Amino acid sequence: MSEATSATIDRIDVFGYELTYAHGDYVMSSGRVVNRLPSTVVRITTRGGAQGFGEVCPLGSTYLPAFGEGARVALRELAPAVIGGDATNLADIHRRLDRRLKGHEYAKSALDVACWDAFGSIVGQPVAALLGGALQRELPLYVAIPLGAPADMADFVTRERSLGIRNFQAKLGADPEEDARRVAAVLAATGPGDALVGDANGGWRRQDAIIAARLLEGSERFRLEQPCPTLEECLAIRRMTTLPMALDEVIVDLPTLVRAAGLDAMDQINLKIGRVGGLLPARLMRDVAVSLGLRLLIEDSWGGDIVTAAVAHLAAGTPPDALFAVSFMNDWTTEHIAGYQPRSGHGSGPVPDGPGLGIEVDVASLGTPLFTVVA
16 A cells, blocks of 8 residues: 555544633633633544544634634534545645635644644654754743732742743733733742743733833833734834734734734744644744744644644744743643643643654543544
C-alpha cells in the first residue's frame, strides 16, 4: 500500500465534552463571564489505520464570531469534504474546506490539527518538525488574571508566581480609573523580570481608552493589549501613547496582519490557532510576524490537552527572542482527555517529542461520538 493511499481519510468522528475553568469565573470586559464551555474533538482515521485528533473550543459566543454548537454544525458540513483527502497534503485539505464552506475558520482548525497529528503518526515525526523544526523545547508560559477587585487580582498573581509564572495578562476594559488601580495592584505583586499585559479585549471605546492609556503611561513592565474593538481605534490609541501595544482579536488573517504592521499598529500579536483556521495558516502568520520584527504570544481561544499540544508545536518553531509567551490551556481547565499532557512546570511548558501531537487521547473518556462521517 502506498503512503498516499494509506493517508487517505476514510472516517471522521466528532465528539463533545465540557471544559471547566479551574479558577471559578473567567471574567472579561463588557460583562463577559465564562466558567464552563463545550469543547469539540475531531478524530480522523486513514485507510492505513493512522489516527489524528484536533480540538476547537470557542470562548463563549460573544468573544469572537464563533460558538460551541456552531463548531459542531459547521463540522457536519465540513467533514464530508475531506473524506477521501490525503491527511499529509494540508494544502489540498484546506482547499477542500474552503470550497465547502466560506469562513468558520475555528471549525476548520480542528480538522487541520487532526490532519497534522495523523501526518506525524504516518511519518514518525512530531508536528513541530513537520512545521519546519523546533528552536526551543521549553516554552515560557503566561496566565490571564480575570477582571475583578484589585486585591483579588493581586492575590491571583501572588499564587501563580509561587508556581513559577512570570508573565501575566490582567483583564481590563472597565472604568479607566479603576483599571489603573487594578494595574497598580498587580504590578505591586510582581517582581523584577516579570511582565504584565493589560488586556481590555476591545472593551473600551476611544475616549475611555485614551484616558486609560494616559493613566497607565510609564507603568513599570506594562504593555497594553487590544484596547478597542476595531483596528482603526486601536491605531488611534497607539499614536497617543508610548506604551508597547499588542493586538489580538482584530488580527484575523495574514492580510490583516500585514496591513496592521504596515500602519505600525502594534509591537506584538496574539496568534490563536483556531481563529485563523489551524496550524497551516498559523505557521505562515507566525513566520511573517517574525520577519516583520513582531513578538508573538501563541495560544488558542480555549481548549484542553489537544489544543495545548497544538499550541506547543507551533510555538516551538518561534525564535526565542520573538516569543513573548504561550498559554497551556490545560492548566486553565480541570478536565483532561490525554492524561494532562503536555504538562507544565515552574512557569514553562514542554514541547511533546512523540510522533504527531505526541499525546495519547483517551477516546473512551469522550463517550459516544456526536456524529460520524465515513467514506
